[in-house]
Every structure is written in C-alpha cells, then in structure tokens.
Amino acid sequence: MSSANHSTQSDASGNLLRSLDYSVLQQCMHCGMCLPTCPTYVETGRERHSPRGRIALMRAIADGELEVNANFGEEMYYCLGCLACTTACPAGVDYPNLFETARAEIERKGVLDSRKRRSVRWFALRLVFTRPRLLRALGRLLWLWQASGLQSLSRRTGLTRLLPGQLADLEPQTPRIQRHFSDTLIAPVERPTGPTRHRVAVLTGCVQDLAFSDVNRATVEVLLANGCEVVTPRAQACCGSLHAHNGDTTTARELARRQIDAIDPDSVDAIISNAGGCGSHLRHYDHLLAGDPAYAARAVTWSRKLRDIHEWLAEIGFRRPTAPAHAAAPEPQRVTYHESCHLCHGQKVSRQPREILRALPGVELRECAEATWCCGSAGIYNITQPETAAWLQTRKVGHVQATGASIVATANPGCHLQLENGLKRATPAGAAVPSVVHPIVLLAQAYAAEARATGRAST
Amino acid sequence: MNSTSPQPAARPALPELFLRDLRAAFPESAVLTRHEDLIPYGFDGTAALRQLPGAVVFPRDAAGVAAVLRLARTHRVPVVSRGSGTGLSGGSIPVPGCVVLCLGDMNRILELDTKNLTLLAEPGVITQRIYDTADAAGLFYPPDPGSMKISTIGGNVSENAGGLRGLKYGVTRNYVMGLEVVLADGSTVWLGNKCVKDVAGYNLRDLFIGSEGTLGVITKVLLRLLPKPAARQTLLATYASMDAAAETVSAIIAAKIIPCTLEFLDQRTLRCVEAFAKVGLPTEAEALLLIETDGHPAAVADEAERIEQICRAQSALAVRRAASADEATRLATARRSAFSALARLRPTTILEDATVPRSELAKMIRFINETAARHQVEVATFGHFGDGNLHPTFLTDERNQAEMHRVEAAMKEIFDYALSLGGTLTGEHGVGLAKKAFLPRQLGDPTLELLRAIKRTLDPEGLLNPGKIFD
Numbered sequence A: 001m002s003s004a005n006h007s008t009q010s011d012a013s014g015n016l017l018r019s020l021d022y023s024v025l026q027q028c029m030h031c032g033m034c035l036p037t038c039p040t041y042v043e044t045g046r047e048r049h050s051p052r053g054r055i056a057l058m059r060a061i062a063d064g065e066l067e068v069n070a071n072f073g074e075e076m077y078y079c080l081g082c083l084a085c086t087t088a089c090p091a092g093v094d095y096p097n098l099f100e101t102a103r104a105e106i107e108r109k110g111v112l113d114s115r116k117r118r119s120v121r122w123f124a125l126r127l128v129f130t131r132p133r134l135l136r137a138l139g140r141l142l143w144l145w146q147a148s149g150l151q152s153l154s155r156r157t158g159l160t161r162l163l164p165g166q167l168a169d170l171e172p173q174t175p176r177i178q179r180h181f182s183d184t185l186i187a188p189v190e191r192p193t194g195p196t197r198h199r200v201a202v203l204t205g206c207v208q209d210l211a212f213s214d215v216n217r218a219t220v221e222v223l224l225a226n227g228c229e230v231v232t233p234r235a236q237a238c239c240g241s242l243h244a245h246n247g248d249t250t251t252a253r254e255l256a257r258r259q260i261d262a263i264d265p266d267s268v269d270a271i272i273s274n275a276g277g278c279g280s281h282l283r284h285y286d287h288l289l290a291g292d293p294a295y296a297a298r299a300v301t302w303s304r305k306l307r308d309i310h311e312w313l314a315e316i317g318f319r320r321p322t323a324p325a326h327a328a329a330p331e332p333q334r335v336t337y338h339e340s341c342h343l344c345h346g347q348k349v350s351r352q353p354r355e356i357l358r359a360l361p362g363v364e365l366r367e368c369a370e371a372t373w374c375c376g377s378a379g380i381y382n383i384t385q386p387e388t389a390a391w392l393q394t395r396k397v398g399h400v401q402a403t404g405a406s407i408v409a410t411a412n413p414g415c416h417l418q419l420e421n422g423l424k425r426a427t428p429a430g431a432a433v434p435s436v437v438h439p440i441v442l443l444a445q446a447y448a449a450e451a452r453a454t455g456r457a458s459t
Numbered sequence B: 001m002n003s004t005s006p007q008p009a010a011r012p013a014l015p016e017l018f019l020r021d022l023r024a025a026f027p028e029s030a031v032l033t034r035h036e037d038l039i040p041y042g043f044d045g046t047a048a049l050r051q052l053p054g055a056v057v058f059p060r061d062a063a064g065v066a067a068v069l070r071l072a073r074t075h076r077v078p079v080v081s082r083g084s085g086t087g088l089s090g091g092s093i094p095v096p097g098c099v100v101l102c103l104g105d106m107n108r109i110l111e112l113d114t115k116n117l118t119l120l121a122e123p124g125v126i127t128q129r130i131y132d133t134a135d136a137a138g139l140f141y142p143p144d145p146g147s148m149k150i151s152t153i154g155g156n157v158s159e160n161a162g163g164l165r166g167l168k169y170g171v172t173r174n175y176v177m178g179l180e181v182v183l184a185d186g187s188t189v190w191l192g193n194k195c196v197k198d199v200a201g202y203n204l205r206d207l208f209i210g211s212e213g214t215l216g217v218i219t220k221v222l223l224r225l226l227p228k229p230a231a232r233q234t235l236l237a238t239y240a241s242m243d244a245a246a247e248t249v250s251a252i253i254a255a256k257i258i259p260c261t262l263e264f265l266d267q268r269t270l271r272c273v274e275a276f277a278k279v280g281l282p283t284e285a286e287a288l289l290l291i292e293t294d295g296h297p298a299a300v301a302d303e304a305e306r307i308e309q310i311c312r313a314q315s316a317l318a319v320r321r322a323a324s325a326d327e328a329t330r331l332a333t334a335r336r337s338a339f340s341a342l343a344r345l346r347p348t349t350i351l352e353d354a355t356v357p358r359s360e361l362a363k364m365i366r367f368i369n370e371t372a373a374r375h376q377v378e379v380a381t382f383g384h385f386g387d388g389n390l391h392p393t394f395l396t397d398e399r400n401q402a403e404m405h406r407v408e409a410a411m412k413e414i415f416d417y418a419l420s421l422g423g424t425l426t427g428e429h430g431v432g433l434a435k436k437a438f439l440p441r442q443l444g445d446p447t448l449e450l451l452r453a454i455k456r457t458l459d460p461e462g463l464l465n466p467g468k469i470f471d
C-alpha cells in the first residue's frame, strides 16, 4: 500500500487529512463507478459505506466541516482496505493513500481508544509483529499446542469455550503452524544447478513463515529451476503492512528501514515477495521513506526491484513443466483461482498467476465468479468485523464450490486461512474438502514430478 | 452553470415532528439523520454542486414512498428523489431542508415476460442488471448509459438517459411501456400497459419520462425488450483531425447506414481512457471513432464493409476491426469510462451535453475548440457523434475563481452557438440545477409557462424536487 510522504507532516492542528495535498481528495469526481465493486456498499446500500462516501467524509474533515470522531473511525475500520475501488476508478483516485492517512489520523486522535483496543494494538503491532524472534517463539508454542494434541483435547473438552467470546470464535482460525520455519528449510544462499541467469532475494514474511514456510521453500525451488540464485536473509522482520494498514505509520517506517538494512537492493536483480498483502505494501517503500534522507534513494531502488513471484516468473519467461504433479490422476485436476485483493487490486498482478496455473500439465483452470472480490480476511478484519467477514467468506466459498474445483489456488496467507476455514465449514460431512494451495506450490510440485519422471535431480 | 459555493450552507433543520413521524413509519436503518450519514448524499456526479439534506429515507415499496410524500406534505418538507446519484445536472442534489427519498432499496426485478417481451422492475434496479437479465433470456435492453453499471432504471427514466446505442435504438423513452408513479398527494397511478398500441386518454407516461423527479416518484417501470441481435461487429477508425471524423459520420448517415454505435473521442480523452483501461487504443491519433453495427450476420458483414470503405474514403489513418466479442466489449467498456477518466487531468471536470442536428457536427466541434482557445480554458471532447450529442468537458479547478469565470463564459457561448444551429442545451443529462439558467433562452416564455402550469397542477405545494429545471 502506498503511503505518500506528505502524510508525515501535518498542518498546524496536526490533522493528517487536512495536511494531505488537497488534490488527492479532489481527484474523486463522485461519478460512482466504484460503488458496485465495493463489498461494504453492496452489503448495506448506504453511501457512507462506499468509496465515494468515505472520500466525501475525508474531504469534509479536510474542509473543517466534520470532526474526526468515533463514527468516522468506525467507518474507516469498516472499510476492508481491499482496494477494489482503485481498480474500478477511472479517475485514478489514490485511495490507498487516503485510506492509510485517514486511519493514521484516527489513531493520532485516539477516537476509538479503549483500554482493551490499546492493549491489543500494542501487543500485536508494537510487540509481536516488530520482533521476529518473539513471533517465532509464539509460533513455536502454538505449534507445540497443536502438535501435542492439547488443542484437540481442549476443543473436545470444551476448554476453548472458556476463552472470551470473540477469541473463542477465532481459535479454530489460528493457522496450522509449520514444524519448520524458513530458516531451517532455506539456506542463506542457494544456487541453481544450471547456469545462473539472475540473482534475487526472497522475502519470507512473518505469518507466511510460521504457517506457510512450505510456500517459501517452493518459491526458492521454482526460482532455482528458472536459473535464479536465491539469497534469503535469516530472521526477517515483518514488512510493516499490518502497521501501515492500521494507522501505525511510525512503526511501518521503522520496519521498512530494517528490511532495507537486511537486503541491499543494489545487490540483487529483483526482490521477491510471494504474499499478496505484503508485496502490495513492500512495493511502496519509496513513498513511505521519501522523507528519510538516509533511506530514500535505496527505497526507490527497492520499489523498482520489488516483484511478486508470479510477476517475476512471467517476466523472465518461466519454464513450463512437462509432467503432471499427480501422474496417476486419470482426469485433469480442476483448479480455481481466488485473487488476493492486494495482489490484483494493490499490485495489479492478475494475469500472471493464471498463466502459471494454465501451464501446469494435468490441470484445468475453472474461473469462479467474483474472483477479485475480497474473501473477508483483509488483514485483521475478521477479528474486528466478524459479521461482514463471515458474509464475504460464505459468498466466496459459494462461488468456489460452484466451480466444482478440488483445488483453490491463492497467493496470500490471510486468504488461504479464510478459504480453508470457510470450505471446511461449508463442505458436508463425508465429502472431500477442496484444498487451498499457493500457485507456486503447485508449480514446484509439477517441477518435482517432472524431475521424478525424467529421473533427474530436482534443480 | 449554477455554481453554488463549494462550502455547503449550514443545514436547515427538519421539523422535529416530521422526523418523529418518519422514524415511527420506518425501521431505524431506513432513516438517516447523522451528519456522517448525510454528507455522502450531498452531491451527485455533477462538479462543484453540494448541499446537505436534512435526512435520507429508504422506502421498500410504493406504500412507503406514499407515506413519505404524505408526511412531507403535512409538514411542508421538500422531497428530492434519488437513484444512485450519478446524474450530471444536479437533479438529485438536495435542496436546503429537504428529505432525500432514495429508491436504492427498491431493487427487485418483478417479472420477465418472455411472451410479451417485457420486464417489470422496481426503480432502484441497476441498469446493468436489467441488461443482464434480458441477455440471459436471449433478449436485449438497448439503452446503455456510460454509468449503466451503477445508475438505476428509475434515474434513467427520470433523465430519459441515452447511451452508446442511441443512434439505432433510441433512448430510454423508447423502451418504457408503463410506469407506476406516486403523486405529490400520496396517491398512486399506473400509466401505460403491455399493449403495443394504446390511445386511451392523454399520454401521461411520456410526461414523467425525463421529468427529473419534479412531478412524482416512479415506483415501477415496465420495459420493452427486443430480441438479441444475432451478430455484432465493432470498428475503430482513427483520424488526423476532428473534422475528418465528423465528416465520416455525416457520410455514413448520408449513405443510409444506421450503425448501432457511432462514438467519438478526441486525443485528450483517448489518452485518459487508455491510461485507465489499457485496451490498446491508438493514442497518437487526433480523433477516434468507435463504430458498431449489429443485426443479421449477413447485414452486419455488409455494413461493416461499407463503413470501412467510407472511413477510408474520408481519409481515416487506420481502420481496425475488433477481433472478438470480448474485445468489442472491452472497447465499449473503455469508452464508458471516458468522462471519469478525464478527471485524471485536472481537479474539476465539468461535462456539457450540447446536442446539434447531425449535419452541424463539424461546425460545432470547430466552434468548441476556438472558444476554448479564446477563453484559455482546457476542453476535451467526446460524445455520441451519431446522435449529434457532444460532451465538451471542461478541465479546470473549482478553487480557481478566475478560471471558473472563464469556463462559465466559454460554456455560455457554446450553448448559444448550439441553439443557433437548431440544437439543444442537453441531449441526455437533463437540466437540473446546472442548466437551469440557460433554459429560458432555449424554450422561450410561452413554453416555459406551460411547463410551470403542469408543475403547479401535479405538485401544487411545490415540494417535489423544487428549484430543478426552472424556478
């Protein structure tokens, strides 16, 4: 997500929306073309819950006609931040910038403040998601809890019901933690067996690393298979998207600096992200750090080199695998693709993942309706707005089921968990639950099958 | 143009008793009165016009609409009807101290009659859904305003909206067979029916089409559908000058060909549209025509061929045919975004709607460009060339007073010139607030007085969208 530099300063009153370049607000000419793509507007039919309505509220604040109050705060946290409106908007309104500025102003003013909200935010944004080691330690504990059988024991005995309401609902949503994190699975530098054509750095993410370190491994595999030397720094920090998204720009900047310290953008051809939500934010480090003389130049290079994995593979002309991943399967496997909001709307990467899926032997890609609609995960939205999140999840799962696909491909950890949980709940007992897989994992499997088939070692 | 101050006036409060009665008659979620809820209803798609309403109400049916109108009458509160607020003349902009009656929650398609080829819809149904519903049954609803993916059918009827297919298929009016209307006194009338012919009494249905919410509230629309054309072909022709494009249009029509679509884009518009839609438009051209012919496959093939020849004879730089139905849809969709896409260039985008007899197009275009240059204002022009309907769009900044004055001066000259060519101020967007000041010049006093007499008869208290079209 972008966060323009001018939102660092503020006017005399300190109001961030008021200090925003007014033309950013004026850019919206209230044509309404974004309304039918906005999930919250479709849910309620009220203008206030639409992109154009929210921008009107921000403009009223900038004009001094409206105070930043709790109603405005709630409105901006009802917004999913899914950015469907930016894809729909012909006028080129910079909604990401407006959205982050508005949330930052809400936090600055503290209009939603409560002891509970403060402590949760502090715990998540300032403590856990700034300290990779702490996050991992928590992840490890969670893994022990799941692996030891304690989780299922306490679920069966109803112990989890002792958790306070919302947390109890969430407990089944906690990701299945991987036994090994990326540090164990990926060496700091790995080289392809064939000729090296590119040198790239891989970002392992934080949630991705805990719950989907297999995706990170697969990412390295496919890069190696396509002639890339892969550099993967250890114990990477969170990219800061969660913070920027939730009005904590200061921490977001600090985390961006740490990323740039860990990976010198000049030393690689591309910096690869494999999580839609992170990539969308990582691409905009140039805006985020524009006001920081020590980092601005490197941040520009960083943004220029940042690529989503699918985008990069399409750009370098990835090699099409020749053997199906499951050679034994008689019929083609039916796959559908759910687009992560921040991959398709935030990064405009929509064609490339499909190109990869279509290149898989033995796989048939079936489009699902509303593929670009938010699934309701939206960062921590399913914690803050459980009802809307559940409505979107049900809607999404229905469309997925209608395709008859046995695999849903998606490229973002939040979507992955949201779909997995939704499908599990919606599939009748006894029927097979469609599996959720990252497109890159499917590609890696196909390369591996190909290697097995030809008897070559996987490169 | 009527530029009210960009700062909305303080909100005149609604009578307490009116609000109390409104709240008693509707569920909580159907009555909005909080400041944050009202701000987003203070504008429509028109630039530089804003006014906060006193409240917004969302009825679910005609009885609810009637209840609002009765309460409004009792308490002398003006009522402004609203669909999706995409209007371009300020029709649904609130008047001070009014209640906005939003029809968005009345959004059911009530019947698709495949025997009589009609569709009955509530006013809040989105135009695109009407098209899609007909399409799924092998039928065709032709009017396709650029805003169709969000405009309501009630709004389309109230503005008599046109679209990209007007040349061959006409405008919304040509598809309205019947209307249910709630009148100012709360009574409900049905105008029209499913009969192809009907001469019983005055044709009052047509009176309400294009009445901009000033005569009654439309609560049901009965639409005529057509069989879906079997084939379509889209062509793109590029030109080194706008004149050449305009001459092509005249030549096509003179050759007795009526394509379904004959759209024009100048270079500025072309570039903005391409920046958004990325459909591979030739951005180097000075002017572009988007032409579509539809009908029987053999007729389409023949027409496409002849159109191509005419374009070449009129010194088109290039003529290209859309390769597939998909590409044709992408091109039409891109064209629909033209107006919004122009907003990329300057903070304020003021769109005009002058329409002239088709034979006068080239003159009108030339005049627009000269006038813009003379007043040092930026104009981009696109439009439904086949209908003689131009959208010269001023690219400006509402906060720059001096520039806004120049824009107004240029606009006035353009209107006057269009009238002198036998044209009209507005081909499809309506008068609303934006063109109200210019209407007397076009209609003249006797006609205007007739309009007023009709308004007084149907709305004696003057509570339905007062101050729109005329004072």
Ligand SMILES: Cc1cc2nc3c(=O)[nH]c(=O)nc-3n(C[C@H](O)[C@H](O)[C@H](O)COP(=O)(O)OP(=O)(O)OC[C@H]3O[C@@H](n4cnc5c(N)ncnc54)[C@H](O)[C@@H]3O)c2cc1C
Residues within 6 Å of the ligand: A030, A031, A032, A033, B044, B045, B080, B081, B082, B083, B084, B085, B086, B087, B088, B090, B091, B092, B103, B123, B144, B145, B146, B147, B150, B151, B152, B153, B154, B155, B156, B157, B158, B159, B160, B161, B162, B163, B164, B212, B213, B214, B216, B217, B218, B219, B336, B337, B339, B340, B428, B429, B465
């Ligand atoms: C990007 C863009 C492209 C456009 N392209 C075109 C185009 O190609 N052709 C064209 O003709 N127009 C076009 N328009 C203008 C606009 O979309 C149309 O006028 C449309 O019909 C308005 O529909 P709406 O639902 O938004 O109505 P609104 O803007 O909400 O209302 C329009 C008028 O109708 C009245 N009204 C609404 N519903 C009712 C009802 N049920 N009963 C009584 N009165 C009612 C309102 O009071 C108001 O006067 C475009 C607008 C935009 C923003």
Ligand code: SF4
Residues within 6 Å of the ligand: A027, A028, A029, A030, A031, A032, A033, A034, A035, A051, A052, A055, A085, A088, A089, A090, A091, A092, A093, B340, B343
């Ligand atoms: S599409 Fe863009 S310009 Fe139009 S209302 Fe939405 S945000 Fe504003």
Ligand code: SF4
Residues within 6 Å of the ligand: A037, A038, A039, A040, A041, A049, A050, A051, A054, A078, A079, A080, A081, A082, A083, A084, A085, A086, A095
């Ligand atoms: S980000 Fe998503 S939810 Fe928020 S206004 Fe845009 S489309 Fe609506």
